[in-house]
Amino acid sequence: MRLTRRYRFSASHRLHTPALSEEENYLLYGKCNNPYGHGHNYVLDITVEGPVDRHGQVAPRAPLDELVQERVLARLDHRNLNEDVPELAGSVPTTENLASIVHRMLVEHWNLKPRLARLRISETDRNTFEMEASGDGQ
Amino acid sequence: MRLTRRYRFSASHRLHTPALSEEENYLLYGKCNNPYGHGHNYVLDITVEGPVDRHGQVAPRAPLDELVQERVLARLDHRNLNEDVPELAGSVPTTENLASIVHRMLVEHWNLKPRLARLRISETDRNTFEMEASGDGQ
Amino acid sequence: MRLTRRYRFSASHRLHTPALSEEENYLLYGKCNNPYGHGHNYVLDITVEGPVDRHGQVAPRAPLDELVQERVLARLDHRNLNEDVPELAGSVPTTENLASIVHRMLVEHWNLKPRLARLRISETDRNTFEMEASGDGQ
Amino acid sequence: MRLTRRYRFSASHRLHTPALSEEENYLLYGKCNNPYGHGHNYVLDITVEGPVDRHGQVAPRAPLDELVQERVLARLDHRNLNEDVPELAGSVPTTENLASIVHRMLVEHWNLKPRLARLRISETDRNTFEMEASGDGQ
Amino acid sequence: MRLTRRYRFSASHRLHTPALSEEENYLLYGKCNNPYGHGHNYVLDITVEGPVDRHGQVAPRAPLDELVQERVLARLDHRNLNEDVPELAGSVPTTENLASIVHRMLVEHWNLKPRLARLRISETDRNTFEMEASGDGQ
Amino acid sequence: MRLTRRYRFSASHRLHTPALSEEENYLLYGKCNNPYGHGHNYVLDITVEGPVDRHGQVAPRAPLDELVQERVLARLDHRNLNEDVPELAGSVPTTENLASIVHRMLVEHWNLKPRLARLRISETDRNTFEMEASGDGQ
Numbered sequence: 001m002r003l004t005r006r007y008r009f010s011a012s013h014r015l016h017t018p019a020l021s022e023e024e025n026y027l028l029y030g031k032c033n034n035p036y037g038h039g040h041n042y043v044l045d046i047t048v049e050g051p052v053d054r055h056g057q058v059a060p061r062a063p064l065d066e067l068v069q070e071r072v073l074a075r076l077d078h079r080n081l082n083e084d085v086p087e088l089a090g091s092v093p094t095t096e097n098l099a100s101i102v103h104r105m106l107v108e109h110w111n112l113k114p115r116l117a118r119l120r121i122s123e124t125d126r127n128t129f130e131m132e133a134s135g136d137g138q
Numbered sequence: 139m140r141l142t143r144r145y146r147f148s149a150s151h152r153l154h155t156p157a158l159s160e161e162e163n164y165l166l167y168g169k170c171n172n173p174y175g176h177g178h179n180y181v182l183d184i185t186v187e188g189p190v191d192r193h194g195q196v197a198p199r200a201p202l203d204e205l206v207q208e209r210v211l212a213r214l215d216h217r218n219l220n221e222d223v224p225e226l227a228g229s230v231p232t233t234e235n236l237a238s239i240v241h242r243m244l245v246e247h248w249n250l251k252p253r254l255a256r257l258r259i260s261e262t263d264r265n266t267f268e269m270e271a272s273g274d275g276q
Numbered sequence: 277m278r279l280t281r282r283y284r285f286s287a288s289h290r291l292h293t294p295a296l297s298e299e300e301n302y303l304l305y306g307k308c309n310n311p312y313g314h315g316h317n318y319v320l321d322i323t324v325e326g327p328v329d330r331h332g333q334v335a336p337r338a339p340l341d342e343l344v345q346e347r348v349l350a351r352l353d354h355r356n357l358n359e360d361v362p363e364l365a366g367s368v369p370t371t372e373n374l375a376s377i378v379h380r381m382l383v384e385h386w387n388l389k390p391r392l393a394r395l396r397i398s399e400t401d402r403n404t405f406e407m408e409a410s411g412d413g414q
Numbered sequence: 415m416r417l418t419r420r421y422r423f424s425a426s427h428r429l430h431t432p433a434l435s436e437e438e439n440y441l442l443y444g445k446c447n448n449p450y451g452h453g454h455n456y457v458l459d460i461t462v463e464g465p466v467d468r469h470g471q472v473a474p475r476a477p478l479d480e481l482v483q484e485r486v487l488a489r490l491d492h493r494n495l496n497e498d499v500p501e502l503a504g505s506v507p508t509t510e511n512l513a514s515i516v517h518r519m520l521v522e523h524w525n526l527k528p529r530l531a532r533l534r535i536s537e538t539d540r541n542t543f544e545m546e547a548s549g550d551g552q
Numbered sequence: 553m554r555l556t557r558r559y560r561f562s563a564s565h566r567l568h569t570p571a572l573s574e575e576e577n578y579l580l581y582g583k584c585n586n587p588y589g590h591g592h593n594y595v596l597d598i599t600v601e602g603p604v605d606r607h608g609q610v611a612p613r614a615p616l617d618e619l620v621q622e623r624v625l626a627r628l629d630h631r632n633l634n635e636d637v638p639e640l641a642g643s644v645p646t647t648e649n650l651a652s653i654v655h656r657m658l659v660e661h662w663n664l665k666p667r668l669a670r671l672r673i674s675e676t677d678r679n680t681f682e683m684e685a686s687g688d689g690q
Numbered sequence: 691m692r693l694t695r696r697y698r699f700s701a702s703h704r705l706h707t708p709a710l711s712e713e714e715n716y717l718l719y720g721k722c723n724n725p726y727g728h729g730h731n732y733v734l735d736i737t738v739e740g741p742v743d744r745h746g747q748v749a750p751r752a753p754l755d756e757l758v759q760e761r762v763l764a765r766l767d768h769r770n771l772n773e774d775v776p777e778l779a780g781s782v783p784t785t786e787n788l789a790s791i792v793h794r795m796l797v798e799h800w801n802l803k804p805r806l807a808r809l810r811i812s813e814t815d816r817n818t819f820e821m822e823a824s825g826d827g828q
Contacts, residue, residue, distance in 0.1 A: 001234050002268040010538065012426030012453035012494075017745055028745060030752065036494030039426035039453005041538050055155055055166060056232035058267075062168065080426075080450030094746035096691050124424065124455050129748075130692040139786050140820040148400065150288030150315035150356075174356030177288035177315005179400050193707055193718060194784035196819075200720065218288075218312030262286065262317050277510050278544040293607055304607060306614065331431055331442060332508035334543075338444065370608035372553050405610075406554040415648050416682040469569055469580060470646035472681075476582065562814065564702030564729035564770075588770030591702035591729005593814050632702075632726030676700065676731050 001058045002117060004047040007068055009077035012039035013093040037082065042095075043122040044072070044102065047133075050114030059114045067112065071105045095123045099131055107133065139196045140255060142185040145206055147215035150177035151231040175220065180233075181260040182210070182240065185271075188252030197252045205250065209243045233261045237269055245271065277334045278393060280323040283344055285353035288315035289369040313358065318371075319398040320348070320378065323409075326390030335390045343388065347381045371399045375407055383409065415472045416531060418461040421482055423491035426453035427507040451496065456509075457536040458486070458516065461547075464528030473528045481526065485519045509537045513545055521547065553610045554669060556599040559620055561629035564591035565645040589634065594647075595674040596624070596654065599685075602666030611666045619664065623657045647675045651683055659685065691748045692807060694737040697758055699767035702729035703783040727772065732785075733812040734762070734792065737823075740804030749804045757802065761795045785813045789821055797823065 014037035015029035025033045032038070046068060048059050075085060081093035087101045099121050106116055116133040123129070152175035153167035163171045170176070184206060186197050213223060219231035225239045237259050244254055254271040261267070290313035291305035302309045322344060324335050351361060357369035363377045375397050382392055392409040399405070428451035429443035440447045460482060462473050489499060495507035501515045513535050520530055530547040537543070566589035567581035578585045598620060600611050627637060633645035639653045651673050658668055668685040675681070704727035705719035716723045736758060738749050765775060771783035777791045789811050796806055806823040813819070 001237065003234070004266040004268065006264045006266075008538075010452050010454055012451050015746075019744070028750060031492035034492050034494070034498070036497040037426050037451070037453070038424050038492040038494065039451070040424055041455045052232075052234045052238070054157070056153075056230035056235045058234050060166060078445035078448050078452040080448075080452065083450040084448070092746035094742075096693070096742045096748050097746045099691065100742070124422075126696045127751075128694040128696075130694065139789065141786070142818040142820065144816045144818075146400075148314050148316055150313050169354035172354050172356075172360070174359040175288050175313070175315070176286050176354040176356065177313070178286055179317045190784075190786045190790070192709070194705075194782035194787045196786050198718060199817075216307035216310050216314040218310075218314065221312040222310070262284075277513065279510070280542040280544065282540045282542075291608075295606070304612060328508075328510045328514070330433070332429075332506035332511045334510050336442060337541075368608035370604075372555070372604045372610050373608045375553065376604070402558045403613075404556040404558075406556065415651065417648070418680040418682065420678045420680075466646075466648045466652070468571070470567075470644035470649045472648050474580060475679075560814075562728050562730055564727050583768035586768050586770070586774070588773040589702045589727070589729070590700050590768040590770065591727070592700055593731045630721035630724050630728040632724075632728065635726040636724070676698075 001052050002047050002049045003058045003114075004045050004118075004120075005061070005064060005068075007044040007046065007073060008041060009044065009073055010039065010041050011076055011079050011081050012037045013081040014038075015092055015094060017092050037080070040123050042076075042098075044068075045118075045120040045122075046106070046116070047118035047120070048112065048114040049117035053113075059112055063112055067106070067109065071109050072102055075105070076102075095121055095127065095129045099129045103131060103133060139190050140185050140187045141196045141252075142183050142256075142258075143199070143202060143206075145182040145184065145211060146179060147182065147211055148177065148179050149214055149217050149219050150175045151219040152176070153230055153232060155230050175218065178261050180214075180236075182206075183256075183258040183260075184244070184254070185256035185258070186250065186252040187255035191251075197250055201250060205244070205247065209247055210240055213243070214240075233259055233265065233267045237267045241269060241271060277328050278323050278325045279334045279390075280321050280394075280396075281337070281340060281344075283320045283322065283349060284317060285320065285349055286315060286317050287352055287355050287357050288313045289357040290314070291368055291370060293368050313356070316399050318352075318374075320344075321394075321396040321398075322382070322392070323394035323396070324388065324390040325393035329389075335388055339388060343382070343385065347385050348378055351381070352378075371397055371403065371405045375405045379407060379409060415466050416461050416463045417472045417528075418459050418532075418534075419475070419478060419482075421458040421460065421487060422455060423458065423487055424453065424455050425490055425493050425495050426451050427495040428452070429506055429508060431506050451494070454537050456490075456512075458482075459532075459534040459536075460520070460530070461532035461534070462526065462528040463531035467527075473526055477526060481520070481523065485523050486516055489519070490516075509535055509541065509543045513543045517545060517547060553604050554599050554601045555610045555666075556597050556670075556672075557613070557616060557620075559596040559598065559625060560593060561596065561625055562591060562593050563628055563631050563633050564589045565633040566590070567644055567646060569644050589632065592675050594628075594650075596620075597670075597672040597674075598658070598668070599670035599672070600664065600666040601669035605665075611664055615664060619658070619661065623661050624654055627657070628654075647673055647679065647681045651681045655683060655685060691742050692737050692739045693748045693804075694735050694808075694810075695751070695754060695758075697734040697736065697763060698731060699734065699763055700729060700731050701766055701769050701771050702727045703771040704728070705782055705784060707782050727770065730813050732766075732788075734758075735808075735810040735812075736796070736806070737808035737810070738802065738804040739807035743803075749802055753802060757796070757799065761799050762792055765795070766792075785811055785817065785819045789819045793821060793823060 015032040016025050050058050091097050103119050120130045153170040154163050188196050229235045241257050258268045291308040292301050326334050367373050379395050396406045429446040464472050505511050517533050534544045567584040568577050602610050643649050655671050672682045705722040706715050740748050781787050793809050810820045
């Protein structure tokens, strides 16, 4: 049984890499390269997977919410991804890199019985990024 | 080819297990343990899978709708899951248990060519439960 | 300037009036008359109206949220509208009557500068009830 | 007849006023006061009103889109509202103030036959700001 | 009290007027002028207004649904608006003209106690047409 | 990492096969068999999969958008699927067959580094068709 629980956060970012020239940055990232940044309402879907326990749940809701709140939302919600998130220092805050960071934030402190199965972040209605979870944290 | 067809139903429930004390019930189920129950607009997504037939369909829509209507919606829509659904007697009507019941309701009478591949129930916009279908009924 | 702020709650109800016979009740309320009740995810939109203050706001968000949480959501969320809400005693818990109750709950304790302008409750995606706010409380 | 046409843009902002102390700013604007800003996917609904012309339209779509694109979206989309929008200089970029600016951007160059009737901006699913249009530009 | 009830229908149309040349038609209607037509999933919102009756309703749901089904949906759903709808003969099937037709279809046979207050049709997520209802039928 | 990017198009179709009698056609396709056709707002979700490159992306957005625009949307948007799409000649324009065509349109000219992983088309909110991508084009 899989449970997907939805969370939301708002953040700003600017896509720019020092590895490329100004022109190349603009060509690659388009409007997302604007110097002062912009922002999004992100949607985060966390999927956990496991057997249904004798109380009828694949995962109690409260510990999952606490983990996501403490490890992820408290660090990303209403933040500037270029300035406020040490885990993203040195990398471009694309939603791909953001998804990897969120994955790491979760697995490092994963203490729930069901495994973390999938992680999905939507930047807008038009762009959704998804990764199967893996690694030691689950 | 997979076709996912969406259905909706409204129902009420109360989460409470006699295996736990009053305090433990409240700790585990939170507001869902309120004595007189509450309710939701559930969204049910049924996914069938198979080859496309010579009329261009993975499954004719009418027999699928009839099966879901007769086996599932007629028994759950505008019902109290604690009182009105014999299949849930003795178990806590969490959406996990509800998904298992709906799966069984469908596979027991499955008479369609494409196999039942997946079943998904959303309790609210924030909670979606999903199970890969399996077993003899498909 | 108008600000509409959206809240959500889940509740159960049964539509039944002692003024009508069993048959008349079923004819009038249909499936909503099922004896053990059913439920919905309600969406509540509160609209306030007034000038924009020197801090750029028609209404600070925190006091509005506190008022709605304390007067409305704490009394309706995860409740049985027939059993748990004294304000609805003696009336059928249709969403029309629910809207009137919510209106009264708000205006009786309205302590915000902008006036309460409109109140909207959706029972499902298909049914939305709306009333212009009025009276002394605003 | 009224036509409401929906546009979208993404932007970042920080809510902070020099008229208040650090503590007062945080108390008033909450997480929106975070020093490096955050962002949103804004939804902009423009409503025009007038008679239906002999070609069956209240307003041809192309000139309306061009006006909104040129006067509004080109200046706000993928921008930082604190840094990139001269019209907001000296005011806090709340969505209330943003709505007033967008209204002014539109009426100053309004050259369409139907009048601008209403303007609505959603910051998130939970917050929608609405103003009836007025003034000489329509 | 106002109740807005949502209905859906799918239809095709081509926007073209014999009053204009081929070039002018294309300039005015754009892709909607493509010779073989295209289509949409329309959303129809019907708003009725009146006092709440002693059974707690502004309008019983069943007679409203029957009226809309019989007068509107049965004539428009899964239809070609250029070919199948006599009321649109001689006019371009824009959504503005469609809204006027639906308004007439409803008021001509209006037999409900609450008045028809508003009618709204969305052609896509981006285009919504709205008219206050008026006339003898209400 | 998977990126799903959402596109939209509007088209009309009629479901009818010469292999069946009039009655059989109507029985099989229901209202979709109406002689003059009807239409939908289709939603197309394209999923690509691959490693994240050193600029933080699984796929640059611009080339993907260009490919989908040129190979798919330019041929389907605001079109009549029975008349305007040579690839569908001789087959019934069900959404199953439409999905296969779109898949072929994409893989034949696929020139992006990440592979095409999945393709999903929704005809309405109630019907979604999905196929895992496969073949030489990826």
